[in-house]
Amino acid sequence: MSVVFVLVFVAIIMAGAFLIAFIWSVKNGQYEDTYTPSVRMLFDDPPLKEPVSEDQSAKGKTSKEDIASEKRNPKPETNNS
Amino acid sequence: MSEELKCIHCGNSCGKSPVVFEENPFCCSGCSTVYQILNTNQLKQYYQIEPMQGIRIEDEKKPANETYAFLDLEKFKSKILIFSEGGFSKVSFFIPEIHCASCIWLLENLHRLNQGVIQSVVNFPKKEINITFRENEISLRKLVELLVSIHYIPEISQHSIDKPSTDQSDKKLFIKIGIAAFSFMNAMIYHFPQYLPGHEFLEPDIRRMFGWLSVALAIPALTYSASDYFLTAYKSLKKGIISIDLPIALGLITLFTQSLVEIISGKGIGYIDSLTGLVFFLLIGRWYQGKTYQALSFERDYKTYFPLAVTQITETGNQTIALEDLKAGDRILVRNQEIVPADSILMSESTSIDYSFVTGESMPVTKTAGDFVFAGGRQIGNAIELTIEKEVQQSYLTQLWNQAENPYSANDKLNTIINHVSQSFTIVIVFIAISTGIFWYFNKPEIALFAFTSVLIIACPCALALTVPFTFGSTMRQFGRRGFYLKNTAVIEHLYKVDAVVFDKTGTITNAKLSDIHFIGKELNPEELLMIKSLVFHSSHPLSKTIFNFIEGEKLLEVSDFQEIPSLGISGKINGMKLNIGSKYFVSGDKKESENLKTEVWVYLNDSVAGYFQLENEYRHGLGELIQKLRKTHELHLLTGDNDAEKTNLLHIFGSEKNLHFNQTPTDKLNYIRNLQKRGKKVLMIGDGLNDAGALNESNVGIVVADNVFNFSPACDAILQSDKFASLDKFLRFTHRSRRVVYAGFLISLIYNLVGLSFAVQGILTPIVAAILMPISSISVVVFASFSVSLSAKVFKF
Numbered sequence: 120m121s122v123v124f125v126l127v128f129v130a131i132i133m134a135g136a137f138l139i140a141f142i143w144s145v146k147n148g149q150y151e152d153t154y155t156p157s158v159r160m161l162f163d164d165p166p167l168k169e170p171v172s173e174d175q176s177a178k179g180k181t182s183k184e185d186i187a188s189e190k191r192n193p194k195p196e197t198n199n200s
Numbered sequence: 201m202s203e204e205l206k207c208i209h210c211g212n213s214c215g216k217s218p219v220v221f222e223e224n225p226f227c228c229s230g231c232s233t234v235y236q237i238l239n240t241n242q243l244k245q246y247y248q249i250e251p252m253q254g255i256r257i258e259d260e261k262k263p264a265n266e267t268y269a270f271l272d273l274e275k276f277k278s279k280i281l282i283f284s285e286g287g288f289s290k291v292s293f294f295i296p297e298i299h300c301a302s303c304i305w306l307l308e309n310l311h312r313l314n315q316g317v318i319q320s321v322v323n324f325p326k327k328e329i330n331i332t333f334r335e336n337e338i339s340l341r342k343l344v345e346l347l348v349s350i351h352y353i354p355e356i357s358q359h360s361i362d363k364p365s366t367d368q369s370d371k372k373l374f375i376k377i378g379i380a381a382f383s384f385m386n387a388m389i390y391h392f393p394q395y396l397p398g399h400e401f402l403e404p405d406i407r408r409m410f411g412w413l414s415v416a417l418a419i420p421a422l423t424y425s426a427s428d429y430f431l432t433a434y435k436s437l438k439k440g441i442i443s444i445d446l447p448i449a450l451g452l453i454t455l456f457t458q459s460l461v462e463i464i465s466g467k468g469i470g471y472i473d474s475l476t477g478l479v480f481f482l483l484i485g486r487w488y489q490g491k492t493y494q495a496l497s498f499e500r501d502y503k504t505y506f507p508l509a510v511t512q513i514t515e516t517g518n519q520t521i522a523l524e525d526l527k528a529g530d531r532i533l534v535r536n537q538e539i540v541p542a543d544s545i546l547m548s549e550s551t552s553i554d555y556s557f558v559t560g561e562s563m564p565v566t567k568t569a570g571d572f573v574f575a576g577g578r579q580i581g582n583a584i585e586l587t588i589e590k591e592v593q594q595s596y597l598t599q600l601w602n603q604a605e606n607p608y609s610a611n612d613k614l615n616t617i618i619n620h621v622s623q624s625f626t627i628v629i630v631f632i633a634i635s636t637g638i639f640w641y642f643n644k645p646e647i648a649l650f651a652f653t654s655v656l657i658i659a660c661p662c663a664l665a666l667t668v669p670f671t672f673g674s675t676m677r678q679f680g681r682r683g684f685y686l687k688n689t690a691v692i693e694h695l696y697k698v699d700a701v702v703f704d705k706t707g708t709i710t711n712a713k714l715s716d717i718h719f720i721g722k723e724l725n726p727e728e729l730l731m732i733k734s735l736v737f738h739s740s741h742p743l744s745k746t747i748f749n750f751i752e753g754e755k756l757l758e759v760s761d762f763q764e765i766p767s768l769g770i771s772g773k774i775n776g777m778k779l780n781i782g783s784k785y786f787v788s789g790d791k792k793e794s795e796n797l798k799t800e801v802w803v804y805l806n807d808s809v810a811g812y813f814q815l816e817n818e819y820r821h822g823l824g825e826l827i828q829k830l831r832k833t834h835e836l837h838l839l840t841g842d843n844d845a846e847k848t849n850l851l852h853i854f855g856s857e858k859n860l861h862f863n864q865t866p867t868d869k870l871n872y873i874r875n876l877q878k879r880g881k882k883v884l885m886i887g888d889g890l891n892d893a894g895a896l897n898e899s900n901v902g903i904v905v906a907d908n909v910f911n912f913s914p915a916c917d918a919i920l921q922s923d924k925f926a927s928l929d930k931f932l933r934f935t936h937r938s939r940r941v942v943y944a945g946f947l948i949s950l951i952y953n954l955v956g957l958s959f960a961v962q963g964i965l966t967p968i969v970a971a972i973l974m975p976i977s978s979i980s981v982v983v984f985a986s987f988s989v990s991l992s993a994k995v996f997k998f
Contacts, residue, residue, distance in 0.1 A: 145374045155324040
């Protein structure tokens, strides 16, 4: 029956990992706004324009990058005042 | 015209003369300006996500160029910015206008409008935007002006700067629930084998391990998750009050010690699963009850309404200073649409000031040089000069606010139903526990202590404590769905106790805008009407707008020699004929005030006085029926700052003259409420503006009627959407239903308690009985409460 001991401890470690993940997500502010991300994900990327001039294509690029970075990190912390 | 052109920006009707840009119709130049900004920055997707959702700001409401000059001052900058380091800054604004997916999209693409913005993230439920930007590329002031240029005006006021963050407590509760759930689920796993047949064959080592593991799990649940219950139980006991938290705390402690004793002695595994389950359910109830409307504010005071800074006139020129630095004797400049910040004397020749929010009077008041100007009015027209008489803190309005400290909120928690019940409940339980213990002491001494603790364990009033949060929490949600927003669930208990209702008049039982118009005088032919319409088109005075909309007609005539004389009227020539429109004195030269107290706009054309437009407030739809219904159950009163011009109409509606009071100052209103309360009445005050603020605060329940619930409203207990005004009686009646649901919930949980007690007093309460009975009672009460509230809301049809 000693395998039960091992299993119980594996189980509690796994559950503990999820608890820690939950606490982290709360502290990270993921439950502060549960509505906006659902809208945000439906926005299309800005349509790509034919490069008319240097200036404009550069502009388009930065905005794409910004959106990409937003996707990686959708929720910056808001409580570091 | 068969089809009406709609502005492609805001969806409003473009009227007869749309502004056209790139073949798109707009209702006003403001809307077309926003379109042009978005167009040049390739942000036209704004109009595709959700069409015609743009925000319209009437030209005269637009903030002046200098309005945000104070944001350049270091003093305000450091307060408003959340964070600023290494050229990067972060700021968060509350923007009441955020309402759709297009808003989110545009605001999160701010970086395409200005390179200085690095990232902007919208929090839709809070109507908040968090912006990270480079200060050397775009200053805070420029950033705010950028938002204003696309018609998203952030709310920047003293209140929004001082606002303490409420997120922390929310987060803490989430973590507490998480830990309680973790302990509960795991404890169930350890206990479950012991409830199965054949558990006696379980190895003692495993049994011991399960026991100690569950004790380890119970410790964080008890000391961290449930800490509030012990704290409040202790605090109220110190004050000599038995609150619902006391039997809960008692039950939790007994559960834990009993389990500990059983595990140490090796007799059993204890009740840890029931214990952690209790904590988990209790916290869920607290979360459900505590959910509030994030974007609504019930705590605002005059500070929100007043500006942060004013323009001071000094010998060296104009400068922006903070409102709190303003001293008596200072000279200040107040521009169009700005608020008069302190009681002062008018230095400029004349002006009109809109006091609608402060006094409830719907028409702007005319002031001439040397007149005393109360704080809180909104300046309309050209910039004026004022000399401050009293500092902001001593101004009339501020004083009124400060004297109205809410007297009942401090101890209102004591009267709630749950604490009434829990008092007798606790006494009965302790009595049963002791008598059980004594009985067994004489009959079978070895189980006396166990029977005693069993009673305390099974009586732990979890289900009882969950009834109120879930009933009132669902009621609050049902109300919220129907446009009636409560500050918290305690308001419901005050609502059904109310037996007197006090109404404010202007803006509360009438629409805020004058809309009932008659022309009194000689008959006007269509051509003459068109001439009037053409002339008033050129004026931005609210009365001119109302008349403009009142007269039908398509093509406007050309007006020459147009003149607007502040606070008197307008004049102009059409086809060589002179027209004067305005006050009686201006038009007819007759200085005598008219007997009629209603608002009048006189017209002079064809070399004679043609007559006048009479404007009246229109009563809210369904007012008559509402009063009829409320009169049966409540004592009704009306307080108004206006004169008694409407007396006959009101008499018709209210039926009796006794409780109608006219010409009431804000202080009168406050004292009136106090007197009613002295007579033992529970008063519900319904108002809308700052003039009612004192009364709203003083009353047992203060409800504010608002056209836009997100805009400024004085501090109150509840906000009612103005189009739901006629349903007020239904909301009031529904609270009685909620109360009945609460009583039924109490009954259910008491029945469960009786069943549990029958085991406990016999000394045969086993962990399995507790583990089944306690969660079932909690869950069934929760299900019963939420379902019966939503079901009766459906049946009730309001």
